[in-house]
Amino acid sequence: MMKRIVVIGGGAGGLELATQLGEKLGRKKQAEIVLIDRNNTHLWKPLLHEVAAGSLDSDLDELSYRGHGAQHGFRFLLGDFCGIDRDNKTITLRPLTDSDDELVLGERHISYDIVVLAIGSVTQDFGISGIAEHCWFLDSTEQAERFHQKLLNQFLRVNQRIEDGAEEQLSVGIVGGGATGVELAAELVHSVKLLSIYGLDKLDRSHLSITLLEAGPRLLPALPERLASDVEKQLQQLGVNVRVDTAVTSAQAGRLDIGDEEQLRTDLQVWAAGVKAPEFISELGLTTRKNNQLVVDQYLRSIDDDSIYVIGDCAGFQMADDKWTPPRAQTAHQMAATAAKNIRKQLADKPLTSFKYKDRGSLVSLSRFTAVGNLMGSRSLSMTVEGRLARLAYASLYRMHQRALHGWWRLLLMLLIDRVSHALRPRLKLH
Numbered sequence: 399m400m401k402r403i404v405v406i407g408g409g410a411g412g413l414e415l416a417t418q419l420g421e422k423l424g425r426k427k428q429a430e431i432v433l434i435d436r437n438n439t440h441l442w443k444p445l446l447h448e449v450a451a452g453s454l455d456s457d458l459d460e461l462s463y464r465g466h467g468a469q470h471g472f473r474f475l476l477g478d479f480c481g482i483d484r485d486n487k488t489i490t491l492r493p494l495t496d497s498d499d500e501l502v503l504g505e506r507h508i509s510y511d512i513v514v515l516a517i518g519s520v521t522q523d524f525g526i527s528g529i530a531e532h533c534w535f536l537d538s539t540e541q542a543e544r545f546h547q548k549l550l551n552q553f554l555r556v557n558q559r560i561e562d563g564a565e566e567q568l569s570v571g572i573v574g575g576g577a578t579g580v581e582l583a584a585e586l587v588h589s590v591k592l593l594s595i596y597g598l599d600k601l602d603r604s605h606l607s608i609t610l611l612e613a614g615p616r617l618l619p620a621l622p623e624r625l626a627s628d629v630e631k632q633l634q635q636l637g638v639n640v641r642v643d644t645a646v647t648s649a650q651a652g653r654l655d656i657g658d659e660e661q662l663r664t665d666l667q668v669w670a671a672g673v674k675a676p677e678f679i680s681e682l683g684l685t686t687r688k689n690n691q692l693v694v695d696q697y698l699r700s701i702d703d704d705s706i707y708v709i710g711d712c713a714g715f716q717m718a719d720d721k722w723t724p725p726r727a728q729t730a731h732q733m734a735a736t737a738a739k740n741i742r743k744q745l746a747d748k749p750l751t752s753f754k755y756k757d758r759g760s761l762v763s764l765s766r767f768t769a770v771g772n773l774m775g776s777r778s779l780s781m782t783v784e785g786r787l788a789r790l791a792y793a794s795l796y797r798m799h800q801r802a803l804h805g806w807w808r809l810l811l812m813l814l815i816d817r818v819s820h821a822l823r824p825r826l827k828l829h
Contacts, residue, residue, distance in 0.1 A: 411730030412516030424471030431472035451585035519711035522672035528649035574670035575612030
């Protein structure tokens with residue numbers, strides 16, 4: 399009987415893994431490959447800040463799981479994973495309802511021979527009062543699109559108030575000085591620059607106030623200190639108020655509380671101050687870390703069950719220096735490649751390959767203004783890049799993901815289509 403491999407989660411790692419297994423095993427009928435996700439489409443998560451700011455239209459860049467599966471040898475199931483029965487080797491999917499809350503599919507139980515958990519991560523609110531209720535998170539395309547709609551409505555309000563003769567300003571508070579917070583701040587500045595082209599001609603940069611708050615001593619701890627300092631200076635030149643060593647203690651409607659006395663008034667507030675694996679993962683009966691990551695062995699299998707692989711942000715892999723792999727797209731990409739090899743070897747009863755994480759460096763884009771980063775080569779050699787070269791390197795990260803999904807020829811066609819689309823469509827999503 400043909401083995402069934404179930405991949406849960408269609409993010410960067412999960413979709414790349416399902417694609418590789420579909421090409422190597424599914425097409426040849428050597429195994430049945432099933433991908434499960436709660437959404438019908440995939441968008442590379444590092445692009446969500448662009449969706450939120452409107453510089454990227456998710457409708458044009460997202461990928462259909464069902465269509466991609468038909469092309470690459472795997473089957474897609476729409477569903478929300480909620481549990482696993484290791485004794486009977488089945489996973490459970492919650493009942494599926496439509497937008498009117500009518501039942502589409504009841505609870506389902508899917509059998510597996512090997513299951514891969516690639517569930518990703520969610521924003522960590524650290525239990526701070528009011529964050530979940532009053533701050534925007536950018537964990538999904540849906541959240542980013544809802545934020546974008548709210549942002550447009552706020553800009554419309556400000557523009558009208560200025561037309562009516564009032565002094566008005568849109569105030570945005572962003573908590574978290576990592577890549578998401580920094581890149582979102584720059585994208586918002588870029589967006590307001592474009593809005594005057596499309597009819598909101600009363601708006602200019604002076605009508606947008608952005609405050610970026612970081613509890614730590616500096617921005618971007620993944621980058622060398624000099625580069626992080628350069629980023630802070632660039633943001634300040636763009637008009638962003640950067641405040642480090644500033645911890646948010648609670649959030650209310652329309653304000654962030656800083657310490658015991660200070661309050662920051664905001665029209666929009668975004669929380670981007672850390673990530674963790676989803677809470678329900680800690681209830682699966684598998685060994686986890688404090689951040690809910692599932693602890694894996696050297697082959698990326700759960701330390702509790704050889705039939706369960708874990709990759710991406712929800713995987714806790716301890717490296718030789720006792721550090722844990724960082725929750726980055728490059729980690730998910732490398733884990734997907736190793737897991738694909740090991741699953742094929744496991745089916746063939748061959749020795750498995752140990753996972754070795756290779757830090758390729760970090761890159762941060764400040765929208766169309768500039769980019770900075772450090773690129774890691776072999777033997778831990780590091781090269782600092784800034785400006786145009788860094789922007790090209792940053793863009794190549796997404797292209798590498800596309801190549802992993804589509805191959806070189808399709809990637810070249812997509813590059814051509816993107817060029818044409820960029821010339822024809824508005825530079826900002828306006829709806």
